[in-house]
Amino acid sequence: MPIQDSETGDADAIKGESADRSSMPERRSGIHGWLDGVRSTRAGRLTLKIVIGTIGAIMVVGGLIMVPFPGPGWLIVFAGLAVLATEFHWARRALEFGKRVLHDWTEWYKRQGWPIRVIVLIVTIAAAAVIVYVGLRTLGIDLIELAQRFI
Structure with a gap:
């Protein structure tokens, strides 16, 4: 039989042992609630x-x-x-x-001086250019040959 808590008027307090609703998982809303429903x-x-x-x-x-x-x-x-x-x-x-x-x-890159930053930039651009060239070459497009036609 529930005994009413004198301080809060809570009827869920049972003989010094309250039904702690905070231990129950709170139902989530939105996408998380939907995913919880799917996972159930x-x-x-x-x-x-x-x-x-x-x-x-x-x-x-x-x-x-x-x-x-x-x-x-x-x-x-x-x-x-x-x-x-x-x-x-x-x-x-x-x-x-x-x-x-x-x-x-x-963080390492930020600590470097401008010469190292320039070297990293040049290496990155060179690597990207080589990869694009090889990728286009496998598709039958030779950029060097196209460039020589225009010179």
């Missing part, structure tokens, strides 16, 4: 893992293909890892590792 069944969990795994894998592989070319290759790889991290612990660890390495790299 075995079929939903499996389906969600398959869908998230497929979308994330496509993004990571697509991003890795784009990495050598100018554009957002690494950004797409990290976005794909973020998608995978919603369901897979290993992806969360890989994403954290990648963010840590990127942060360390940018």
